[in-house]
Amino acid sequence: MRTSKDEGVLLYAFTCGYITLPMSFFLDGEPGKAKVPACVFLIDHPNGLVLFDTGFSDRFVGMEKGLGKIVDMPKGESVADRLRALDIDPARIDYVINSHLHIDHAGGNALIPDATIIVQEPEWDFGMSGEDTAYDLQDFDTGQSVKRIAGDHDLFGDGTVIIFPTAGHTPGHQSVRVKTATGEAVLAADCCNMRRSLDEMHLPDHCYNVDQYRGSLEKLSQLRRNGAQIFYGHDPDFWAMVPQAQALDLSGPGTI
Template identity: 30%
Template sequence: MIKVHVLPCGSTVVDEALPFSDQSKNPLAFTGLFRGKKHKVRVTVRAYLIEHPKGLILVDTGWDDAIRQDARAYEGFFNYFASPGFLPEGEGIVDQLAALGYRTSDLDYCILTHMDIDHAGGIGEVKDARRVMCSEAGWQAANKRNPRYLKRLWQDVDVTTFEDAPHDLFGDGSVVLLPMHGHSAGMTAVKVGGKDHYLLIAGDAGYGRPSWERQVLPGVEWNRKETAKSLKRLREFALDPHCEAVLMTHDREKTKDAFVL
């Protein structure tokens, strides 16, 4: 039996055109520049814990607890302006794991879908996991000059990379890391379960049902063409009768707290 827990790890407030570009014809609307509060939406930040017979796997980490002290200083001007983060007490990744009876040192893997700060913010808090992993392309992009990434977060973390190709974590098809590029270089989705009953942890390959249902691109992406390809793949997964759920980090739709596969 495999169990996947959905962990609410705070939220962020963004312009409505950031997740769905069809909300404005202004190409800079996603930044929120010169846009009023009526265009702001609060979206979730989620991480996922996979209880697997062969190991305990955390997918993404959400925000670092340090964001509570001074979010503006923590995120930097660009990130804070476009998507200020909020992390209520009890929703940090360490607290979330503790609520399920685990310590960070119990983690066999921490898989990062990509290195944006709302996904890898808590990487320092789980550095004692047996293995912290992200894709090679994602790692290379995150360590170049780019305001969306905060390299200081993983300076003392031992990160292992995997090729930008399907990666079968246990060799039995039950946890497969899938390239889902577009939102970022090396963006990775995680397929959990068997061919007859599975779910997909999609990270930021999509932001909500309109992403895959109507193929709505986000307001900003690393590669528009690759994003469109990934959205088509998301739709294929979502419409597959064997797929129980496509879980997106910032989806505003409610989902179950846990799935059993």
């Protein structure tokens, strides 16, 4: 972890559970199924600790019925466990940025008791409406402080952690640009499931809004052309190359 503020912004990656779904859920028309990770990131900024998404709730540990048939949540892989392994008390986290409020992205929110949750306003409203069973109120309606934003948001006011809307998968999906000393990362989450999603402009078989989804992919494509490294939301092959629980080195094109 950080030894001095001179280190700038540090970025860490964790796996907090897995889910198995039809491949078409990620890439329309693809056969078979895929077991994909729930990807979580810790942003260590000199002025605060931030999580991007929180993976699955620890209520899924050991579950063999219901969603337990498709959710694999090994013991010791909750976001709180991942933080403690780095000697970070979960109560030290200042902010949780939820890309959206589905169960594999907001499930660990309650384990981060003192954080302010940052979410796009349309996402919060849609999640609270009960229209979509992929949202579970026990994951995100926890009594924590919620900051509902509209559009771009510079979290620390210095250009290093920029939240920006990437709607399409859900009404208020958002992604984050993180500038570290070694490069820029874009934490895409479900606006870009796989590397192939971006390489081929290949949408999933389900979108809240197809035009918005395509527009979000085009936005990511431009960022990638400008040198940012995209961290795809649910790509098991890509994720296998991402070092876990250590500061990521983003130097050079294609490092990750």
